[in-house]
Amino acid sequence: MQIQKISVNGLFGIFDHVIPLNMDERITIIHGPNGFGKTAMLRMLNGFFNSQYSIFRNIPFAKFRVDFDNGKSVEVLKKSKSLEKIKHKERLIIDFYDKNEKKFSFPLEEINNTRDLNFSVSILDNIPGLRRVGSKVWQYIPTGETLSLNDVIDRFEDILPLKTKLREEPEWLDKLKSDSHVRLIESQRLLNFVPSRSSRLYPETPSMLQTVSAYSEEVAQLIQSKLAEYGTTSQSLDRTFPVRVVQQKPSPDVTNEQLRQQLNELEETRSRLIEVGLLDRDDNSDFQIQPEFIDESTKNILSVYVEDVENKLSVFNEIARKIELLRRIVNKKFSYSYKEMSFDNKKGFIFKTLYRPKSSSLETIFPTDLSSGEQHELVLLYELLFKVKPNSLVLIDEPELSLHVGWQAQFIKDLQEITKLADLNVLMATHSPDIIQDRWDLTVELKGPEK
Known part of the structure; x- marks a missing residue:
């Protein structure tokens, strides 16, 4: 099931x-002017x-809708409980429509049982990234949002030490989300939340780390896991x-x-894997077999050998393609x-460094020493290739x-x-005509109401 169309009515009280x-x-x-809701819709x-x-x-919005390619759709509605559209008097309702237009509704109430927090x-x-600015008010620095206690719990429920779920969702809503994977790569992507083992208060609370460092450690672990799988397959x-x-x-x-x-x-496959760092170089791996040395007995042995090596090296197929492209x-x-x-x-x-003056001894550069533009590019490419499900x-x-x-x-x-290799669909918001180039056929322009 894939998302086919998204729409919004009354965004900021202005836009459809x-x-x-x-x-x-x-x-x-x-694409569209600032303030028209590109980032908001994402x-x-x-x-x-x-x-x-x-x-x-x-x-502020009235209705947000997602249509799927199998005829199903879901809407999030914001309704006011009174004539005054005061934030705390508004309520959210999720309506789901199946292929036969049968409707299922779920009122998305705010979390009110915070007194029961354990x-x-x-x-x-x-x-x-969260800074307390009041007794029960926080500012989320990466986005500049001001969050209440309920908002914080809504946002960070997955990393809080909650022993019980604060909101039970219907089965159809859980299934809808599990069938459609969505990942947002935000404009602020150079800082990353990673688990910290040093916190005595709450060891699983993440700490802030430069994303290139976190992803560098992560790709090393991915390679090590593939090497372990390669070793197990080889032994067997x-x-x-x-x-x-x-x-x-x-x-x-x-x-x-x-x-x-x-x-x-x-041997060519093995050389490529060595080149990208997935295998260590083996000086004895290169060999040539002359025609006169291949008799029927040798042929049978080599046939089994070839099949075995293909099975061993196949554990690297996916990660090798991604690393090579990156x-x-x-x-x-x-x-x-x-x-x-x-x-x-x-x-x-x-x-x-590919160029090193005689006066410099610098050869290796840490990922955190890359420029901000280089880090942005590396992080974006890595997330697309390694962090997103097919x-x-x-x-x-x-x-x-x-x-x-x-x-x-x-x-x-x-x-x-990348989309072809990693099997992804992409929806992006940009101001840059240099990004679009001559591909205006891929664009959707956000426009204001007719005057």
Whole structure:
């Protein structure tokens, strides 16, 4: 089930917008003047599917609707309990329509049982980016929002030490969210929340860390997990290799030339995996087999060997494709500043200078020493390739942030490669004509009411 269209009525009391998604090319671009609601619509869509309902209380609107490609739809309605549209007198209702237009409703009440919380409210002060500005009022620094206690619990329920759910949702709503994966990549993406093991008060409370550092550690762990899987697969196959060789039936259909070709392809695959940092270099891995040495017995042994090596190396297929694409895009863009990226199973991202004056001893650059534009690009590309589930809808707010014009001009082409490899749909908001280039066919313009 994929999201086909989103729409809003009465946004900020002014705007009605309809955004059909480009289902064929899988990239849709929203553009329009400041204040027309580009970011607001991304945040509302993300807020619904990730249960961050406070966004609907903080943004003025009348109806927000999502249509799916299977004929189903869902609406979030904001209704006033009185003639005065005072925030705390408004209520939210979620209406779901199935294929037969049968309606299911769920009133989205605010969380009112905060007196039953099983932890001290002071623990909220440990949430990164959250600053207390009143007895029960906080400011969320990354977005500048002012949040009440209920808003904070709405927003951060997933990381708070809650022993019981504060809001029970109907089964149809849970299923709707589980069937549609939505991820928002915000314009502020250089700081990241990561679990901190050093907090005695609440060890699982995240701390603020530069995102490039967090993702560098994460990709190292991903590589290590694949190496562990590779080791397990290798041990299993090596243990049974003699038995399978003995039991192997002759393969008359495989010629000596085909067998040599398979061996050469395996060595090429192994070399690529070494190049991107997934395997260590083995000086004894290269070998050539001459035609006169391949008899029928050798052919059977090599046939089993080829099949085993293909199975061993296949554990790296997905991560290798993603690393190769990330590395190629990054190195093409970072070459202007004489930097080259590689990967390491212990350090994660490795950056080296391509130009080093005699007076300088600097060779390796830490990811945190990259420019803000370089960090924005690296974080965005990494999230698209490694942080998003296949068949998800990714929301990107202002991808042009901190990117010079040359990078913006290449962005859509890079994005097309990524969406194809990672199986993603993208909805992004931008002000930049340099991002759009000649792809105005992918755009939806947000307009104001007719005067």
